[in-house]
Amino acid sequence: MSVTIDYNKCNGPECAECVNACPMEVFEIQGDKVVVVREEDCTFCLVCEDVCPTGAVKVKED
């Protein structure tokens, strides 16, 4: 799976909807950014895309 965040759209840690919603803890807050840390654990549930208010998260099957 490939999980990417478009930083031109992401609202960062003040949002963190994807961090809180992902059941596999794929996202993490690091400083002033939300980053993808466990892409390999992604199950393609697409909850993160659903909760992201700006369309910044994209998940693709490899």
Ligand code: SF4
């Ligand atoms: S698709 Fe599901 S498991 Fe994968 S990063 Fe998004 S919320 Fe997490």
Ligand code: SF4
């Ligand atoms: S849900 Fe979207 S806007 Fe919010 S932190 Fe995650 S990627 Fe950024």
